[in-house]
Amino acid sequence: MRISKRIASASPLATTAMHGRVDQMKLNGEEVIDFSIAISHFAAPESVRRDVADMALRQVLPYTAVGGAHGLRARLGEKLLAENGIDASPAEIIVTNGAKQALYEAMYAMTDPGDTIIVFRPYWPAYLATSRLLGLEVVLVDLPDVLARDVLDALPPARLLILNNPHNPTGKVFTRDELDVLEDWLARTGCGAIVDESYEKLLFDRTHHSLSGSAHWRKLGIVTLFSASQSYAMMGWRCGFAVGPAEVVSAMETLQGPITAAPSALTQAACEAAFFSDEPGHLVADYRARRDLLMDMLSPVKWMKVRSPESGPYIWVDVSALGCDTVQFAERLLAEKKVAIMPGDALGMPGFIRMGFISDDIATLRKGIAAIVAFGKQMSESGG
Known part of the structure; x- marks a missing residue:
């Protein structure tokens, strides 16, 4: 074969x-x-297990919209505004089977084969694996102690930069000042960004800031990924979502439709319960x-x-x-x-x-x- x-x-x-x-x-x-x-x-979290168990006992678990039920996306918009400073509409949010699906779909929607992307090293291996599947050219850059202007200005032209914040595996949390420098660089270069914030709740020493907390995130072309896997001890639930400009999210939905359609109704119930559990x-x-x-x-x-x-x-x-x-x-x-x-x-x-x-x-x-x-x-x- x-x-x-x-x-x-x-x-x-x-x-x-x-x-x-x-x-x-x-x-x-x-x-x-x-x-x-x-x-x-x-x-x-107990609220996740309870809500999913309650839903599983219902007679009907319907299909939802490909990008997730509208009510769930509206609720996630409330979470984004309250916790991340991101003002997003339901049309700018897509619910996915974990962060990996959101990553693949965002990279697929934002790049073409042969495009250059920038990834900091050490990296989460899925970034490189996805890049290879999509035929992208990857520029690896050693993760600096401080993300300063001179580091960014030394980078080559690129279609996309991937940032892991908080960072896996080093545990670094980028400061607001570092993100401001990055935002300025994105604006000057026209490079887009995917920011993986899967560990946003696992903070020991610092406050987490979202790059998309900027008022200009749509114009800059920033997609932010979230996951319940680590922050809520839900590795096997495959529960994640992304927020990005409406045209990018629409393109991600176009890809998600023939692959998986929406996550299961049970996963969506788990998603809402998790991100509002405070646990x-x-x-x-x-x-x-x-x-x-x-x-x-x-x-x-x-x-x-x-x-x-x-x-x-x-x-x-x-x-x-x-x-x-x-x-x-x-x-x-x-x-x-x-x-x-x-x-x-x-x-x-x-x-x-x-x-x-x-x-x-x-x-x-x-x-x-x-x-x-x-x-x-x-x-x-x-x-x-």
Whole structure:
């Protein structure tokens, strides 16, 4: 059977592939600690589970408009105005099966094959995978400590810039001043932007600001993505939405129609319940305590350089002092210690590793981190 060239040259996401390997090992009876991905140990908010259960007992679950039920989009507009400073109409909002679908549709609608897009490194792997599927040219730029004018002015002309705020995997939260500089650059260059704000609620140290909080977001061509997956511990619910200029959202609906149409009525009920649940507080407090525990355990390790994340479910660690191939480091760690991590190579940065810290109980978290530290120490002392 002939497979198309555009998919034959693509590869599964390294992040999901590693998690799949761990699942298979567990099915085979092996005990594995999985830090390669972030799956919350919390359940979805009670209001989400209650509302969806109530709806599931109804006799009829109708189709809705392709972009989501009008009432839901109106409610999400209330959320955007109150929490993000984005004044958007229902026609400028589209409900999707998670942020990945919104990302693909926005990139499809805003670019043509051969266009150049800019992605900061380290990156969420879906940005590059989607770009390749769409035939785009990707310019990778190292994520700066501060997003300043000189950094942006050094960038080549591009159709689109993708920003992850809060950032996965570093945990950086961009300041209002940084976003103002970016807004000015977008206005001067005519480059559009997709801003992934999936971690907007997982804040430890800073206040989150939306780039589309600017009054000029429509003219600038900014699409912002939101997801309930991490902020509300709803990874398996596939619940997300996007806000953008009406003509872009209309184009996204045109693409969504023949692919999936609207998300299920149950997903839409979950979406509304989640974004109005006001429940992430206890979840964030737990994650902050876990982050602090990891910093206490990892900061003294001589072969690690680690910066405390300001947001998110991951910790990003520079292990280049070991002088080893980080893919091989991850493979050996999984084989010998039964601990899974994500090598930075999968996110564009060899010499680093990413570890999710929200999945297991604290005892398992301590055990897994201790195994990584001991393994690295062994490699350091043996010269790799």
